[in-house]
Amino acid sequence: MSxxxxxxxxxxxxxxxxxPSMVEPRVYAAMAQPIVGHLDPYFFQISEEIRGLLATAFGxxxxxxxxxxxxxxxxxxxxxxNFVEDGSxxxxxxxxxxxDRLSELGRRQGASVVRLEKPWGEVFDAGEARDFIKRExxxxxxxxxxxxxxxxxxxxxxxCEAAHEVGALVVxxxxxxxxTMPCNLDxxxxxxxxxxxxxxxxxxxxxxxxxxxxxxxxxxxxxxxSHKSWYFDLKLLDEYYGSAHRYHHTAxxxxxxxxxxxxxxxxxxxxxxxxxxxxxxxxxxxxxxEAMGLRMFVAPQHRMWALNTPCVPEGVxxxxxxxxxxxxxxxxxxxxxxxxxGKVFRIGxxxxxxxxxxxxxxxxxxxxxLRAEGFTPRSNGVEAARAFxxx
Ligand SMILES: *Cc1c(COP(=O)(O)O)cnc(C)c1O
Numbered sequence: 001m002s003x004x005x006x007x008x009x010x011x012x013x014x015x016x017x018x019x020p021s022m023v024e025p026r027v028y029a030a031m032a033q034p035i036v037g038h039l040d041p042y043f044f045q046i047s048e049e050i051r052g053l054l055a056t057a058f059g060x061x062x063x064x065x066x067x068x069x070x071x072x073x074x075x076x077x078x079x080x081x082n083f084v085e086d087g088s089x090x091x092x093x094x095x096x097x098x099x100d101r102l103s104e105l106g107r108r109q110g111a112s113v114v115r116l117e118k119p120w121g122e123v124f125d126a127g128e129a130r131d132f133i134k135r136e137x138x139x140x141x142x143x144x145x146x147x148x149x150x151x152x153x154x155x156x157x158x159x160c161e162a163a164h165e166v167g168a169l170v171v172x173x174x175x176x177x178x179x180t181m182p183c184n185l186d187x188x189x190x191x192x193x194x195x196x197x198x199x200x201x202x203x204x205x206x207x208x209x210x211x212x213x214x215x216x217x218x219x220x221x222x223x224x225x226s227h228k229s230w231y232f233d234l235k236l237l238d239e240y241y242g243s244a245h246r247y248h249h250t251a252x253x254x255x256x257x258x259x260x261x262x263x264x265x266x267x268x269x270x271x272x273x274x275x276x277x278x279x280x281x282x283x284x285x286x287x288x289x290e291a292m293g294l295r296m297f298v299a300p301q302h303r304m305w306a307l308n309t310p311c312v313p314e315g316v317x318x319x320x321x322x323x324x325x326x327x328x329x330x331x332x333x334x335x336x337x338x339x340x341x342g343k344v345f346r347i348g349x350x351x352x353x354x355x356x357x358x359x360x361x362x363x364x365x366x367x368x369x370l371r372a373e374g375f376t377p378r379s380n381g382v383e384a385a386r387a388f389x390x391x
Pocket of ligand 1: 019071072073074076098144146147148149173175176196205
């Protein structure tokens, strides 16, 4: 008989960075279940369950909702590559790293990319977004709902309205938003949304949830050039996951099990309760940070709940703090990059990791690390967070 215990023993980490985040134990259990074939009726049953659960989490009735093989960036590539082509125009509301990646993908697909720029951490107001879109009249408008490089949330309603007035489709990056805050695709008017499994959903990286509005397939039919990507061709993917069940590629079965279980956990918790949990733990964490004398980088009304960007205090390097957290307790947080290199910490309190005990532990260990690096906290962060929780 073959052995059933494996020979790996990865180090124990508390993942509190921008992702991957902590994985629910039930999700690991799901991944250990025996696989079936990629054309097995059981696989299609699971992928149908995923379709329904994902649509709920995205806030949409889009039938065209599925998990694409690959990480969040695969979702990005699918959403961009299907809707732009040589000579088309793509407008990007650019206020962070993932907006830059969107622009790069658009350029690689032959689109002419026009950008409205904002400093990282700021968001576009309705008027400036509308003026830009009306002036440029693009075929596709892209924005990032929750910018994991900065910690800011971009409202989408005005973007979508202006885009539809000029006949453009809206692509929205919901990578860190999905499962941590309302995405409201239908109400907002988003035409193509993508996400990942390893941030707000509580599963490992490996799949990219994607949802496409009924408006978008018309654009696919109206393409004048054939899609350059075969793997991400949504028409072919729909023939696999949709009713035809025609072989396209071998879906990563274990990841489908993982996603199905993660979404089931979300269904059991309920979206309103889940969002409230994220908001509460975020606010408790901020109360603790501010009590210690740290300043948040993003203005209060634009902050994401899932990803916190406190500024690195004067005289301290983010690397030294991160090393102390990792060496001491195996806690992973990350620093800023690009224009925010050395300026902020990026701390994820998301998915399965968004828990009171994690908030308190992190504040306690950050306080020790800051002291050890010569920064004297103004008051006790853990006490301030506790006071928030019991208020
Ligand atoms: C992480 C992330 C991505 C890329 O996802 P991968 O899973 O790393 O490919 C894209 N957009 C945002 C906002 C992200 O946070």
